Amino acid sequence: MSSDFSSSHSSPALGIALIGAGVVGGGVLDILKQQQHLLQQRCGHILNITAVVKRDLTLDERLTPYRDLLSNDWRSAVANPQTDIVVELIGGCTTAAECIRAALAAGKPVVTANKALLAETSNTADDILAYAATQSLPIAHEAAIAGCIPVVKTLRESLAGDSVQAMYGVINGTCNYILTAMEAEQSTFAAALEKAQALGYAEAAPAFDIDGVDTAHKLLLMTRIAFGCHVCMADIPLIGIRDLDYCDIVYARQFNYRIKLLAVAKRVANGTANGPVELRVRPAMVPAAHIMASLEGALNAVTIHSQFSGETLYSGAGAGAHPTATAVVADIVDIARRYKDKRYQSNNGGDSIADNSLTLQQHFSTPFYLRVRVLDKPGVIADIAQILAKQNISIEAINQEAIAVDTVDLIILLHESEDAKVEASIAAIMQLAAVTQPVVALPIERLN
């Protein structure tokens, strides 16, 4: 029995144009080659590469078998009548957008891993998605969110009868690697970043990852699908991990938490089914016993809380050539299985239009962790307590840790408090003469 009733050995071959042959593209070539027979059984089509497009045409071992298909001319590759499906893996927003538009204009389904393009605030993304819809063509992008973890498919298909209440994601392998390395090696952020760069877990220009932009891109794509609404990057408050200190990780452990760069999309329970949604990306304390806390290195995980299924969790490699390529190939197979009828799943998100009246909640309330580094003088705790009291913020615990002869860290756990009031308190605390460093404030996310 074959994997799909649409398949049969008389099914035509489908031509794949690979636009971009970097790490992920190379992985796609590996899989299409090594799994050729299996893929034919599973999708009912032979999948042929019709073009491999690369800016520079230098050949490596992986590309040599495709030397005759190699070019730097994406337009011809897309226009090639042998090309049925366009796989865009060049990244960036300008050429990639042109390439995807050209594919859609030529009536060819698109598979991409380009989270930046699909998430950027420019109208590009919305325009392209709308154009894809008018063309009844998919821009399949499972690979854009969390490598081989099937986040798009789960949200669109497995939870099609459900309503998402909250999503939490550890979806940037670079940040998770750095945070676990800081803990394992008791090292500073800078040292852990250097190591991550040396091992290829972090880019030479790491801001995109460590400042949370990449995580926000992924959260935006997940939100678009789960809540069927159009959000833009400006809707997602963003704090990265570069200001975290090793001591914060130690203090977190003392209170039975671990620090993760957490993407949060949470529907506020306001009694209605369509309450407003909180979106944020920032380092947070998560309960040490929760699976999300136990993720080591470059692993990703997403937990989804939904009305009927409760909490489900999905974890795996969030990056890397082959894991990400697996998601690209899965999208190719989904399209191939439906190719005969051009009856594609949209995969473009924004689909539960019943929901797209969604409003965003600007502020949020959680318990908070504060670390205030102060000169060890009498009255400091009293001053800080007074500032917090003024904001009606109640303190759950205060620990004092000696840092130097005259310097201590005050670790202050706050009961559930609104972020705005915490920010206001921090501004006031920073005015105190005894405060020697920016205050570190981390929400404590119970993940429930």
Place this chain on the structure above:
Amino acid sequence: MSSDFSSSHSSPALGIALIGAGVVGGGVLDILKQQQHLLQQRCGHILNITAVVKRDLTLDERLTPYRDLLSNDWRSAVANPQTDIVVELIGGCTTAAECIRAALAAGKPVVTANKALLAETSNTADDILAYAATQSLPIAHEAAIAGCIPVVKTLRESLAGDSVQAMYGVINGTCNYILTAMEAEQSTFAAALEKAQALGYAEAAPAFDIDGVDTAHKLLLMTRIAFGCHVCMADIPLIGIRDLDYCDIVYARQFNYRIKLLAVAKRVANGTANGPVELRVRPAMVPAAHIMASLEGALNAVTIHSQFSGETLYSGAGAGAHPTATAVVADIVDIARRYKDKRYQSNNGGDSIADNSLTLQQHFSTPFYLRVRVLDKPGVIADIAQILAKQNISIEAINQEAIAVDTVDLIILLHESEDAKVEASIAAIMQLAAVTQPVVALPIERLN
């Protein structure tokens, strides 16, 4: 934008016959009712209930709205021209098989949660699946394996380009509840079972769950899909949890393990891509640090190791009305999204026919945990060590725990050993006069 380009507001309503209105059936009614509008947006069809079939016609609150559709005549419900999709939730093998055959004969796609029917060794399952294939109709059964966890979809679609190397599952909520209750409450198996029954986590007749039959059914379905082969229950060696003692759980902790009833399907790395596959269901020691070990209560989890994606993990509620119903509704939506063209995914497994030369490996090798309860006499350890040496089994560690004045438990960790040799050793150990109880032997599964 709607969830599927096949959808449009002119799409016809689809009629759903619900055969079986127990716990899961009730959950399906809840979701179809509460999510009606969202489901229409997402699958492009209004989903109407055309019949609710129940053996006894007593109404509860949930069924009252459907009183006019209620009957005990599944044949008419299936034959009803208004019925487009048949949802079989009566369980068992006889009537369910008739019902599914009738639906297929009438050209109607089937959704079921009936793992027993699809996994039983009788030819029934293979016949029905083959018949479905000839009819080009799906027997969608995501709900049959692990509640709302998308195991079928992940294996068939997300990993369509990948090759599964190993699958490990904690996929019986009853057993996991009992094992975690034994640990949490330091209770015997019998006491934990009683509590599970009182709370509805275990049936009055619990053998099906606690002896591992249910777990083996699910493993069989997963194996059929992942490896594209036909297996039968006789291929799956089976040991349940009823002989576990609280002390085994304590000893496991001492060695940094936890005990789970584990389903294992593992391709033996023999250098070829198509090595033989080991299948087994039995209580096993898993590393305490692994996510699988941290599953509490009725949670399920499946980890899949595949050639290109590496290890991925999926966890969530493996049972319960609404989680399981979510999977049923997801299958209904998948079918509805493809209804216009009758171009269904088969979801029947047995699809990667490239693989179905698969051979089963009868024996396996892992490290082992042995617990031997003995009278505390000199020479006992020597006798046992000699028996193991005869089988060329090497000992990693021996601990001795006092149980009573004259009785001790010998906890013996064995280096990787073949199960057959361990069994032979146990048979010899049982001959020793000092041995007062059956020996407990648990494989230590590294889950990698």
